[in-house]
Amino acid sequence: MTQIQKKEGFADNLLQRHRLGNFWSRLFQISTGVGIIALIALLLNITNSAFGYVATENKVDPETLAINGIPLEQLHPIDLTYILEQNVSAGFFRVQNNEYPFEERTREEIYDLVIERVVEPEAVSTWSLFDSLIHKDEIEAKASEKYPNAELSFQSWINGNFLISPQSADPERAGVRTAVLGSLWVVTITLLFAFPTGVGAAIYLEEYAGDLWINRLIQTNINNLAGVPSIIYGILGLAIFVRGLEPITSGAFLGTVDPTTANGRTILSAGLTLGLLILPLIIINAQEAIRAVPGSLRQASFGLGATKWQTIWHHVLPNAIPGILTGTILAISRALGETAPLVVVGASTFITFDPTSPFSKFTTLPIQIYQWTSRPQDEFRNIAAAAIIVLLIILLSLNGIAVFLRNQYSNKI
Amino acid sequence: MTQTQKNYAIEASDLNLYYGETLAVRDINVQIEKQKITAMIGPSGCGKSTMLRAFNRMNDLIPSAHTTGSVFYHGKNIYDEDVDPVEVRRRIGMVFQKPNPFPKSIFDNVAWGAKINGYLGNMAELVEESLRGAALWDEVKDKLDKSGLSLSGGQQQRLCIARTIAVKPDIILMDEPASALDPIATLKIEDLMQELAKDFTIIVVTHNMQQAARVSDFTAFFNLDGGHAGVLEEYGITAEIFTNPKKKSTEDYITGRFG
Numbered sequence: 001m002t003q004i005q006k007k008e009g010f011a012d013n014l015l016q017r018h019r020l021g022n023f024w025s026r027l028f029q030i031s032t033g034v035g036i037i038a039l040i041a042l043l044l045n046i047t048n049s050a051f052g053y054v055a056t057e058n059k060v061d062p063e064t065l066a067i068n069g070i071p072l073e074q075l076h077p078i079d080l081t082y083i084l085e086q087n088v089s090a091g092f093f094r095v096q097n098n099e100y101p102f103e104e105r106t107r108e109e110i111y112d113l114v115i116e117r118v119v120e121p122e123a124v125s126t127w128s129l130f131d132s133l134i135h136k137d138e139i140e141a142k143a144s145e146k147y148p149n150a151e152l153s154f155q156s157w158i159n160g161n162f163l164i165s166p167q168s169a170d171p172e173r174a175g176v177r178t179a180v181l182g183s184l185w186v187v188t189i190t191l192l193f194a195f196p197t198g199v200g201a202a203i204y205l206e207e208y209a210g211d212l213w214i215n216r217l218i219q220t221n222i223n224n225l226a227g228v229p230s231i232i233y234g235i236l237g238l239a240i241f242v243r244g245l246e247p248i249t250s251g252a253f254l255g256t257v258d259p260t261t262a263n264g265r266t267i268l269s270a271g272l273t274l275g276l277l278i279l280p281l282i283i284i285n286a287q288e289a290i291r292a293v294p295g296s297l298r299q300a301s302f303g304l305g306a307t308k309w310q311t312i313w314h315h316v317l318p319n320a321i322p323g324i325l326t327g328t329i330l331a332i333s334r335a336l337g338e339t340a341p342l343v344v345v346g347a348s349t350f351i352t353f354d355p356t357s358p359f360s361k362f363t364t365l366p367i368q369i370y371q372w373t374s375r376p377q378d379e380f381r382n383i384a385a386a387a388i389i390v391l392l393i394i395l396l397s398l399n400g401i402a403v404f405l406r407n408q409y410s411n412k413i
Numbered sequence: 414m415t416q417t418q419k420n421y422a423i424e425a426s427d428l429n430l431y432y433g434e435t436l437a438v439r440d441i442n443v444q445i446e447k448q449k450i451t452a453m454i455g456p457s458g459c460g461k462s463t464m465l466r467a468f469n470r471m472n473d474l475i476p477s478a479h480t481t482g483s484v485f486y487h488g489k490n491i492y493d494e495d496v497d498p499v500e501v502r503r504r505i506g507m508v509f510q511k512p513n514p515f516p517k518s519i520f521d522n523v524a525w526g527a528k529i530n531g532y533l534g535n536m537a538e539l540v541e542e543s544l545r546g547a548a549l550w551d552e553v554k555d556k557l558d559k560s561g562l563s564l565s566g567g568q569q570q571r572l573c574i575a576r577t578i579a580v581k582p583d584i585i586l587m588d589e590p591a592s593a594l595d596p597i598a599t600l601k602i603e604d605l606m607q608e609l610a611k612d613f614t615i616i617v618v619t620h621n622m623q624q625a626a627r628v629s630d631f632t633a634f635f636n637l638d639g640g641h642a643g644v645l646e647e648y649g650i651t652a653e654i655f656t657n658p659k660k661k662s663t664e665d666y667i668t669g670r671f672g
């Protein structure tokens with residue numbers, strides 16, 4: 001090949017230009033790499049705590065409870081009830097019997113109660129996932145030396161029981177049920193409030209509001225509100241929803257006050273507070289989506305004699321919906337992960353009963369996680385990690401739904 | 414500011430159009446003949462597209478635009494307070510430079526305009542009739558449920574024409590309807606325009622001199638006059654404008670000496 005002739009009047013710097021480009025592209029690769037490493041570290045850290053060996057010691061050896069050589073697992077319900085009566089306080093036995101007579105309970109239910117109240121297994125020591133995998137032999141040796149009576153087993157802290165059990169003071173029996181339900185209730189209220197309001201405001205600002213100073217002021221304010229720290233929204237929610245609108249948020253106006261709360265610290269207050277928090281995000285995202293609808297489409301519609309509303313309803317919104325949904329789901333993910341404003345609004349840190357209406361007391365997953373991580377016992381750290389996995393799974397499912405809905409709308413035509 | 418005696422399709426009287434402070438079209442007096450094709454030609458930025466949009470108040474959609482003077486349609490100034498621009502745009506349809514079908518099926522593309530305007534007749538018949546009118550029926554009759562965007566550029570433009578005639582306007586405004594198409598698709602559009610002129614009045618903006626000469630009955634030449642845009646230099650029968658222009662600037666433009 002012949003050498004391409006150098007052009008007069010131009011510097012011979014092609015190699016230099018390529019080198020500069022390569023430098024930047026390498027830099028961007030590194031920053032992507034840092035992000036991926038951080039993400040992997042996060043996931044490893046969580047899974048490390050959520051699984052691992054547990055040494056469990058029973059207060060009473062189940063074998064000593066065998067009657068006539070029949071092991072505990074195979075005993076008749078009547079014998080199990082007898083064991084229970086012998087080993088727990090009379091008061092507890094009476095309360096249990098009054099709540100749900102033992103004659104009507106299944107064998108499994110009574111057996112579970114015997115294990116919980118009589119055998120009382122307790123985790124005496126736990127190990128992380130990596131220790132469990134790498135130093136398996138050492139752990140076994142150490143466990144048999146230090147806790148000769150303990151049983152060593154590999155446990156996933158996130159399991160069926162963990163998902164369906166309510167909060168408990170005992171980490172082995174504590175679950176995320178209350179928190180998951182609370183989170184879902186709060187996010188539903190948030191969505192019902194923020195989505196129609198936000199999209200409506202975006203339509204008004206984009207399609208109807210003229211270029212007046214007042215509209216520009218509103219727009220600037222919305223943009224700034226998106227960056228206000230969430231704790232401030234918590235204080236706002238406390239002032240407006242919990243205190244100011246207490247008759248409404250407590251349910252008093254409907255006569256359905258929850259006797260255990262009787263104030264405004266309800267799911268409704270929390271949902272509306274988070275709604276205010278994500279409102280600017282939804283408005284800004286929906287505005288972007290509406291603005292991205294090609295002008296040629298609007299012109300085509302107007303050119304056929306469509307009114308403004310017909311144009312918006314039939315062309316602008318259907319084309320903006322994928323973008324609006326993407327923005328909404330990002331906002332909802334943010335609401336789902338918020339802790340600070342809910343602490344201020346008054347989320348409970350310890351409730352064991354399910355929320356039943358917008359006027360119930362509540363707790364949410366992030367609050368629960370925060371509360372567990374601040375407990376001294378090691379096991380709470382394990383279930384906090386398990387709860388984080390639950391939270392991440394809920395977030396990912398929400399994102400999955402959003403992607404599905406978006407594709408659904410985009411593929412329509 | 415009065416209407417002339419003869420019954421024209423549409424006529425502009427002392428029309429001025431501003432974008433903010435800028436005068437884009439000035440003192441236009443023009444009468445468009447019924448069921449004829451009128452071409453509007455002129456160099457880029459001379460205001461011919463703005464003038465076209467003034468005929469069906471599409472300029473209203475631009476916040477900074479405002480108009481003085483009158484456009485008479487059926488004896489009524491369409492810029493009067495009591496005239497609804499939505500009704501004006503249904504009666505005076507528009508086909509745009511770039512084909513812009515809706516992201517809907519071919520059937521819905523044609524039916525939508527009629528539907529929102531409250532068409533009471535048989536929709537399937539109207540769609541077929543409109544697609545035939547736009548010389549597109551034979552190509553799409555087996556795939557009416559396919560997306561309008563799946564068609565080729567020329568077909569999309571004819572779909573846009575079908576959609577426009579489905580709402581049964583009197584006048585069709587075309588803003589460089591063939592400028593984004595290849596020569597064969599362009600010829601089809603031109604043939605279609607001739608066909609449509611039997612039923613509709615057509616006003617077409619074009620940059621293509623041959624096209625103006627081939628299809629139009631009348632030609633309006635707009636020019637930039639000493640830096641001022643939107644001056645109607647000459648208006649008359651196409652054959653005369655092209656063979657015997659009265660003004661030097663017209664002759665220079667159509668012979669390709671500038672613009």
